[in-house]
Structures are given as C-alpha cells and as structure tokens.
Amino acid sequence: xxxxxxxxxVTLRRxxxxxxxxxxxxxxxxxxxxxxxxxxxDRSPDRLAELYHNTTFAILLVVALPVIAIVNATGALGDERxxxxxxxxxxxxxxxxxxxxxxxxxxxxxxxxxxxxAVGLGWLVAGSATADWGIGRGPAxxxxxxxIGYGTIFVPIGLLTRRATVIGLVxxxxxxxxxxxxxxxxxxxxxxxxxxxxxxxxxxxxxxVDSLGTLEPDAGKALLKVLVVALVSLAFTTWALHKRxxx
Amino acid sequence: MTIAAPPTVVLQxxxxxxxxxxxxxEISAEFGPGVTGLLGPNGAGKTTLLxxxxxxxxxxxxxxxxFGFDPRSDHSVYNRIAxxxxxxxxYSFLSAAEFVAHNARLQxxxxxxxxxxxxxxxxxxxxxxxxKLAGFSKGMRQRAKxxxxxxxxxxxxxLDEPLNGTDPVQxxxxxxxxxxxxxxxxxxxxxxxxxxxVERMADRVIAMVDGRLAASGTVPALRAAMSDIPLQIxxxxxxxxxxxxxxxxxxxxxxxNVEEGSLHIRSLDAEQLGRALPxxxxxxxxxxxxxxxxxxxxxxxxxxxxxxx
Numbered sequence: 302x303x304x305x306x307x308x309x310x311v312t313l314r315r316x317x318x319x320x321x322x323x324x325x326x327x328x329x330x331x332x333x334x335x336x337x338x339x340x341x342x343d344r345s346p347d348r349l350a351e352l353y354h355n356t357t358f359a360i361l362l363v364v365a366l367p368v369i370a371i372v373n374a375t376g377a378l379g380d381e382r383x384x385x386x387x388x389x390x391x392x393x394x395x396x397x398x399x400x401x402x403x404x405x406x407x408x409x410x411x412x413x414x415x416x417x418x419a420v421g422l423g424w425l426v427a428g429s430a431t432a433d434w435g436i437g438r439g440p441a442x443x444x445x446x447x448x449i450g451y452g453t454i455f456v457p458i459g460l461l462t463r464r465a466t467v468i469g470l471v472x473x474x475x476x477x478x479x480x481x482x483x484x485x486x487x488x489x490x491x492x493x494x495x496x497x498x499x500x501x502x503x504x505x506x507x508x509x510v511d512s513l514g515t516l517e518p519d520a521g522k523a524l525l526k527v528l529v530v531a532l533v534s535l536a537f538t539t540w541a542l543h544k545r546x547x548x
Numbered sequence: 549m550t551i552a553a554p555p556t557v558v559l560q561x562x563x564x565x566x567x568x569x570x571x572x573x574e575i576s577a578e579f580g581p582g583v584t585g586l587l588g589p590n591g592a593g594k595t596t597l598l599x600x601x602x603x604x605x606x607x608x609x610x611x612x613x614x615f616g617f618d619p620r621s622d623h624s625v626y627n628r629i630a631x632x633x634x635x636x637x638x639y640s641f642l643s644a645a646e647f648v649a650h651n652a653r654l655q656x657x658x659x660x661x662x663x664x665x666x667x668x669x670x671x672x673x674x675x676x677x678x679x680k681l682a683g684f685s686k687g688m689r690q691r692a693k694x695x696x697x698x699x700x701x702x703x704x705x706x707l708d709e710p711l712n713g714t715d716p717v718q719x720x721x722x723x724x725x726x727x728x729x730x731x732x733x734x735x736x737x738x739x740x741x742x743x744x745x746v747e748r749m750a751d752r753v754i755a756m757v758d759g760r761l762a763a764s765g766t767v768p769a770l771r772a773a774m775s776d777i778p779l780q781i782x783x784x785x786x787x788x789x790x791x792x793x794x795x796x797x798x799x800x801x802x803x804x805n806v807e808e809g810s811l812h813i814r815s816l817d818a819e820q821l822g823r824a825l826p827x828x829x830x831x832x833x834x835x836x837x838x839x840x841x842x843x844x845x846x847x848x849x850x851x852x853x854x855x856x857x
Contacts, residue, residue: 303653303656304653304654304655304656307650307653307654308654311639311642311650314641314642315639315641318641384637385633385635385637386635386637386638386639387604388602388604388631388633389638389639389650389651389654389696390654391604392602392603392604392626392629392630392631393623393626393627393651393654393655394623394624394625394626394627394655394656395623395626395654396623397623543620546604546605546606547604547605548599548604548605548633
C-alpha cells in the first residue's frame with residue numbers, strides 16, 4: 302500500500318466509526334422505511350414511486366446526505382488539526398496535493414458508504430414494490446453528485462476554521478434551502494440544485510422539477526459542475542496545507 | 549549558539565506571534581549532531597519554536613533551514629527529520645503496530661510492518677503492539693509516538709517533552725535511546741522544563757524564557773551561571789532575630805526579613821550560606837527546624853538569567 306492509500310484508509314477509519322455509521326445510515330434510510338410501510342397498504346405502484354421520489358428528494362438529498370457529507374468533510378482534515386495529530390500527517394515527504402486528494406477521497410468515500418446503504422435499501426424497497434428496477438437511478442446519481450460536491454468543498458474549510466461544520470450547516474439551511482429556492486437565478490450556486498439537475502434528467506416527470514430554478518435537467522452538466530467543484534476544492538486544500546499553520 | 553560540527557538546523561532571527569502575543573522572539577540558533585536540550589518553563593515558547601522549526605507553523609519573521617532547505621517549501625526534508633509532539637493525542641483507533649506501520653508507509657519505507665516491529669521493539673512495546681492505542685497509558689502512548697518518529701531512522705529527531713507521563717523505568721530507557729542517537733551523530737533536540745531531565749541527556753542547552761533565548765551553552769556552563777543567582781531562602785528557627793544579626797555580618801547575605809519564628813534571607817551565595825549555617829546555629833545554640841529555598845523554580849532562575857543579560 303502506498304502513502305496515498307494509507308492516508309485514505311486511516312482517514313476513512315477515523316470518519317467511519319461504528320456509532321456514527323449506524324446513526325447516519327438510520328437517518329439516511331428514512332425514505333426507504335417510509336416506502337416500506339406505505340407498500341404494505343393498497344397504494345398503486347405509481348403512487349408508491351411518487352412517494353419514493355418525493356421522500357428521497359426531501360429527506361435524503363435535501364437534508365440527510367448534505368449534513369452527513371458536511372460532517373465528514375469538515376472532519377477529514379479539521380479533526381487532525383483539532384486533535385493535534387496533524388504532525389503525523391503533515392511532517393512526511395508527501396506532496397501537499399497528495400494529502401489533499403487522499404483526505405478528499407476519504408471524505409467522499411465515507412459519505413458514499415452511507416449513501417450506498419441508504420440509496421441501496423430505498424432502491425430495493427421501491428423496486429420490489431413497484432416492479433420498476435430502474436427507479437433508483439435518479440437517487441443514486443444525485444447522491445453521488447451530492448457526496449462529491451459537499452464532500453469536497455468543506456474539506457479545506459474544515460482545515461481553516463474550527464467552525465466549519467456550523468458554516469456548512471448555515472450554508473445548507475440558509476443558502477441552499479432558503480435563498481437558492483426563493484431566487485431562481487441562485488440555483489446554479491447550490492450543490493443541492495446541481496444534484497437535482499441530474500436526478501430530474503435520469504428520472505423525468507418528478508414534482509420537484511419546479512425546484513430547479515434556472516437550471517435544466519442535465520446529468521452530464523451536473524457531473525461536470527461537481528467535478529469542477531472537486532478540482533477547485535483540491536486546489537484550495539493544497540494551498541491551505543502549504544500556506545496555513547498546521548498546528 | 550554556534551557549534552563545532554556543521555549545523556543541520558539553523559534558525560535566523562525567528563519570531564512568531566499570535567495576534568498581540570509574542571510566542572517566540574528573535575531566536576537565532578544552530579543545532580548539530582548530538583543532543584541539545586531546549587529548556588524553559590511552561591509557556592516559554594519551546595513548543596512554538598519546535599513547530600516553527602519543523603515547518604508545522606510559519607515564522608512571523610526570520611528563517612528556518614533544515615539541511616539547507618526550508619521545511620515549509622521543501623517537504624523532501626521530512627524523510628530525514630522526525631517530531632515527537634507534546635500532545636498526547638494519537639490515532640487511538642489504531643493499534644500500536646498499525647500506527648507505527650502507518651507512519652512507515654507515509655515515509656515510503658519498503659517493508660513498513662517489519663520497520664514498525666523494529667521500532668516498537670526499540671521502545672519496548674512489542675508485547676502490546678496489537679493493542680489499540682485508545683487503551684494505552686500516557687507513558688505508553690509517548691513511547692508509541694517515539695517509535696513512530698524513529699521508524700524511518702531519521703537524522704534529526706525533535707522531541708517535545710518526550711518524558712511526560714513516563715514512569716522512572718521508561719524514562720531511563722527513553723533517555724538512553726536519545727543519548728545513543730546523539731552519539732550516533734544524529735541531531736537530537738529535546739525540549740523540557742525539567743533541568744535535571746535535560747542534564748541527563750543533553751550535551752548542550754538552549755534556555756528560553758518568555759519566547760526569548762535566555763542562555764545557551766554546555767550544561768556545566770549553564771549550571772555555573774545559575775550558581776551566581778541570588779536565592780531567597782526561608783529558615784525557621786527558635787531565635788530568628790539572633791540568627792539574623794549573626795548572618796548580616798557576612799557579605800554574601802544581601803538582606804534579611806525577620807518574621808515570627810522565621811527568616812527570609814536573600815543570599816548572594818547559597819553554597820556559602822549552606823556551609824556557614826550549621827556552625828552558626830551550634831555556636832549560638834539556635835534550633836533550626838526548616839531550611840528551604842523559596843524561589844528555586846526553573847522559571848525564577850530563567851527570569852534572572854534573562855533580566856541579567
């Protein structure tokens with residue numbers, strides 16, 4: 302195992318603790334549980350599919366995954382600094398970009414682990430209830446985009462300030478949920494809306510297509526945007542590791 | 549301080565401040581092969597200086613050179629340097645073997661597991677190598693950190709209060725390791741606020757107070773400087789006024805405050821006082837019940853050195 306993978310592995314082990322994972326997966330699996338209960342009634346497959354998409358959007362993509370991703374991302378390097386273990390990572394003959402990339406990969410990986418269980422469970426429940434096994438493609442793609450977006454952008458912020466998680470939550474609930482929803486022109490600045498841009502492209506005809514603001518359903522553009530966000534975060538994290546105090 | 553062998557670490561006019569607080573002020577020093585003690589009371593700026601020296605934090609002013617390179621811009625020097633940080637925290641979710649092997653991997657060592665085994669053996673942690681660090685005592689964690697630092701056989705080893713939390717047996721063992729490393733020609737920099745701890749391992753000492761360089765040189769030279777320091781000494785006895793009158797006849801007594809049942813003497817030569825006192829007490833038939841220095845803390849000694857410069 303090379304140095305880069307070693308950092309990814311140790312950061313993942315720090316972020317993925319048993320208690321935290323159980324809490325996160327339970328939180329993120331609420332949509333699957335809702336659909337499971339609903340499927341025991343006499344709802345039609347179309348109504349169940351609609352319920353699945355609406356709860357997945359409102360609970361998993363708007364609240365659960367962003368919160369989980371922000372916690373993971375701000376802790377990826379921030380915890381090293383706060384717990385004074387940064388010297389074990391930074392005083393090594395490793396390029397700063399490599400440390401930045403490894404911690405970003407771990408942050409995204411930790412969030413994707415939760416998303417894998419939550420989306421997978423929802424997919425399984427909704428697929429078996431509606432007999433439409435393509436139903437989970439939209440949530441899966443949107444979860445991937447959200448995990449990459451939130452999971453990368455808050456890594457350098459976690460390194461720069463102790464209040465990164467609070468900043469992340471304020472951004473999420475004030476900017477994304479309020480301003481970007483209220484002002485259509487602000488939608489492109491919202492990671493949640495970019496994830497939704499992919500979701501509505503893969504799963505057309507959803508009610509929440511109206512929430513896109515000025516964005517058009519387009520999975521390719523959404524992926525491209527989030528990859529740009531990831532690259533900018535990588536550059537910013539590398540800069541912060543170079544220029545800022547690490548203890 | 550300048551040393552005979554070529555220096556491996558050079559600090560030139562290094563200062564570091566945090567807002568209004570000056571943690572390190574204009575320190576110029578060179579470190580070379582052998583053990584150098586960085587001595588100073590808590591809050592003297594030792595940890596900040598070591599962090600600047602390793603590149604963990606930037607100097608506000610001045611420059612740091614390790615093997616001729618600035619560690620903040622040339623990270624390749626980190627395969628020749630190691631820091632044992634003062635903080636107790638480690639990756640507590642890893643076992644000692646995993647922790648040390650992880651450090652070996654980050655140092656790009658060919659066989660990290662074998663390197664970790666050797667390093668753990670050096671600090672006597674082989675028996676508990678597979679136990680999680682979360683369950684380790686402070687002393688055991690300290691030794692695990694030392695193993696992690698030594699796993700890549702560094703030429704410069706920087707130890708920030710490495711004996712904190714260790715028991716006497718562990719302390720003796722670690723001291724021996726550091727002394728041996730110095731004898732092997734490595735640059736070993738050990739910070740401590742305990743003079744006798746540093747004295748046991750260091751050939752040279754740099755003393756810091758309030759972020760400034762207070763004194764530097766060999767341990768005997770520093771000791772000699774300290775022996776000239778006036779000491780405040782308290783003596784409890786049954787006839788304090790009589791004893792004070794007799795003591796004031798000596799020129800090594802700077803002044804005396806007499807209280808009920810005790811004297812507070814400002815001695816210009818504590819050694820002379822120690823020698824003369826039993827004889828005086830016997831001649832005057834005075835019963836002494838207590839003899840104790842009142843300000844022998846390292847901090848007061850250092851303050852004297854700083855103010856006396």
